[in-house]
Amino acid sequence: MSQLSATSELGQHVSVRGLVKSFPVRGRADDNVVLDQLDLEIEAGEFVSLIGRSGCGKSTLLELIAGLQLPTTGEIVVGEQPVRGPGADRTLVFQQYALFPWRTALQNVMFPLEMAGVGRAERRQLALERLDVVGLSHAADRYAGELSGGMQQRVGLARALACDPQILLLDEPFSGADAITREGLQALLADLHRRFRCTVVLVTHSVDEALRLSDRIVVLGGQPGRVVAEVERTGDGEDAGEMREQIVSLLGD
Ligand SMILES: Nc1ncnc2c1ncn2[C@@H]1O[C@H](COP(=O)(O)OP(=O)(O)OP(=O)(O)O)[C@@H](O)[C@H]1O
Ligand SMILES: [Mg+2]
Structure with a gap:
């Protein structure tokens, strides 16, 4: 039986609700709050890129969705199910x-x-x-x-x-590749998303990669981290240069 042909259904919806994640710090009484009251809705089958400065909590958010870490408070719901740990419905690529x-x-x-x-x-x-x-x-x-x-x-x-998987989570998967290899991998990922119809959450440092691949770009920032902007790709005629500038200026603040 080929499961490949059976994947015309869309991946699952992901709902991040009031998510707080903090870590204890040695020698300090208060915890390091990495993500604070983060809300994010990702539609079934959507391709979302997460972008933000180093240390703003992108990988942490991905690991929380993967169930490799658990929220301090708040919750993540995949489909109808709250995430309580890793599951075969979600895979993470590093x-x-x-x-x-x-x-x-x-x-x-x-x-x-x-x-x-x-x-x-x-x-x-x-x-x-x-x-x-x-x-x-x-x-x-x-x-x-x-x-x-x-x-x-x-x-x-x-x-x-x-x-x-219903949900494919990717943490800077192509950042080790040279420019030409990266182009090829991006094209492949776009093709895989079309074929498998899974929900994709991609963490990237590249605004161009995010613009090329995603339906929506979520900019994380601040300390503790939260969603500072969401940029929707609205199809033809959109001025990618303008969107690019907008995102770059958000990342710079
Ligand atoms: N297991 C952990 N224990 C303690 N602190 C952690 C842990 N994981 C992450 N952190 C802290 O959470 C913050 C966010 O880390 P995270 O790796 O999510 O950032 P990031 O946005 O992915 O950064 P980069 O772009 O450099 O990959 C950092 O301050 C980091 O030190
Ligand atoms: Mg990271």
């Missing part, structure tokens, strides 16, 4: 490809399917399909270390999509 070096490309993509208890023949079939989608069928039997950085990130995307 800047470092984090492939298993002792596994081939195919075996890396099969890994989450193994964890999900998918049978041997089916997981091989699904993993091969995913590798095909990212244009790497020919490299299925190569070990991670035998692949270029761009290829490794393609395998990372194939692995992230292995179990048909």
